[in-house]
Amino acid sequence: MLTRRHIRVKVMQCIYALVQAKDGNLEEQQKFLKGSMENMYSLYLLMLALLVELQAYAQEQLELGSKKYLNEGGANYPDPARFAHNALLQQLTQNGRLKEDVEKRKLNNWYLHEDYIKIIYKEILTHKAFEAYMAKETTDYDTDKALVVQLFKEVIAPNEKIYEHFEDDKLTWVDDIPIVNTFLLKRLKQVKEEHPESYFLPKLLKDTADMTYAKDLMAKTLLKDAELTKEFEAKTPNWDKDRIAEIDAILLKMAICELLYFPSIPEKVTLNEYLEVAKEYSTPKSSIFINGVLDKLVKEYKTNGKMKKMGRGLL
Numbered sequence: 411m412l413t414r415r416h417i418r419v420k421v422m423q424c425i426y427a428l429v430q431a432k433d434g435n436l437e438e439q440q441k442f443l444k445g446s447m448e449n450m451y452s453l454y455l456l457m458l459a460l461l462v463e464l465q466a467y468a469q470e471q472l473e474l475g476s477k478k479y480l481n482e483g484g485a486n487y488p489d490p491a492r493f494a495h496n497a498l499l500q501q502l503t504q505n506g507r508l509k510e511d512v513e514k515r516k517l518n519n520w521y522l523h524e525d526y527i528k529i530i531y532k533e534i535l536t537h538k539a540f541e542a543y544m545a546k547e548t549t550d551y552d553t554d555k556a557l558v559v560q561l562f563k564e565v566i567a568p569n570e571k572i573y574e575h576f577e578d579d580k581l582t583w584v585d586d587i588p589i590v591n592t593f594l595l596k597r598l599k600q601v602k603e604e605h606p607e608s609y610f611l612p613k614l615l616k617d618t619a620d621m622t623y624a625k626d627l628m629a630k631t632l633l634k635d636a637e638l639t640k641e642f643e644a645k646t647p648n649w650d651k652d653r654i655a656e657i658d659a660i661l662l663k664m665a666i667c668e669l670l671y672f673p674s675i676p677e678k679v680t681l682n683e684y685l686e687v688a689k690e691y692s693t694p695k696s697s698i699f700i701n702g703v704l705d706k707l708v709k710e711y712k713t714n715g716k717m718k719k720m721g722r723g724l725l
Contacts, residue, residue: 411454411612412447415683416589417620418664420446421628422687423585425660428632436632440625447624450586451614452515453576457594458502458610459512460566461558463520463527464534465499471531487544493534497554497603507607519579526571533565551603559598567591585691623672631660631667638663641670645706657692658700665704669711673720677708 412420424443472494493499502508520527534540539560543549566572576583601609615621631638642662646654665684668675681704688696711717 411451411593411614412620414620414623415686416450417447417624418627418683418687419585419691420450421624421631422657422660422664422691423582424628425631425664426657429656429660436629439628439632443624443628444621446582447614449580449582450590452517453580453583453586454590454594455508455512455515456517456519456576457566457590458508459517459520460527460530460572461499461562462503462508463524464531465494465496465503467524467527467531468494468499488547489544492544492549493540496558497551498558498598498601499554501601501603502610505607505610507611511611519575523575526575529571530566530569533569534561537561537565539564555598555601559595562591562598563595567595627664627667627672630671631664634667634671635663638666641666641707642703645703655693655696658688658696661688661692661696661700662703665700666707669704669708669717673718675719677717677719681705681708 420443424439424446427442428439472491489495539557543553543557546553573587576587597610597612639659661684665680668680669677672680681701684704685697685701688700708717
């Protein structure tokens with residue numbers, strides 16, 4: 411689920427938090443890093459659970475025979491139960507492993523805050539895609555899936571109330587929400603009726619190497635802070651700690667750390683990844699600044715042999 415870019419962002423956030431706090435130690439930060447990554451998976455599960463709760467609420471309204479909700483504006487649908495019986499929503503509701511994981515992590519957010527489900531549900535009822543879907547004579551799995559995808563993209567993901575709720579719950583989720591929503595949207599688009607329950611429960615990390623990479627990147631960047639700072643000081647003639655954005659300085663140190671101490675990561679990958687992270691998390695001119703510094707350093711490292719890379723794809 412988490413890509414190397416996501417891992418770099420998590421490491422950046424942890425280093426920034428440590429710099430701001432001006433205390434703590436490496437061991438505490440590594441625990442925070444691991445916890446932050448685990449919490450990201452909890453956020454993913456909560457977004458899935460929200461879809462499950464929407465189906466349950468729709469079913470509840472159906473059983474109550476609520477004309478207010480099912481026939482908003484006097485609409486006369488061929489099958490008023492269609493949304494509650496949506497095949498993809500049913501697939502999620504009947505996913506035993508998803509239910510087990512949500513319960514194991516005690517993710518009872520929607521049980522404690524049912525108002526959010528009602529808010530989303532009311533928005534769905536007046537959405538043009540919902541009305542078109544309910545007006546159809548018949549539907550199939552693909553039609554049901556297309557509706558859920560569109561509603562997630564246009565109603566659920568951009569909802570400010572949901573965003574505020576997550577922001578209040580865990581501060582680290584503020585940066586995680588777009589990543590989780592993008593991943594889940596892709597998952598919803600690609601799901602098939604025959605997919606097993608495990609389809610919606612991917613591994614947080616591809617393998618143990620990713621966690622090792624995350625811990626090593628943070629540890630080496632922190633432990634070699636002074637050394638890494640000196641590497642880019644000479645490449646910024648007007649260098650002044652107060653004039654370089656804190657995030658930029660952290661990203662430069664992380665990138666230089668990768669160039670010098672992670673021989674299996676191609677230099678082009680490092681350069682591209684940190685430029686993209688800078689565009690998203692720092693100032694508008696950061697990517698240009700970071701690109702200029704790193705470009706000078708790479709040329710220098712190639713000349714003096716300081717950067718040693720190995721493996722395939724390193725041309």
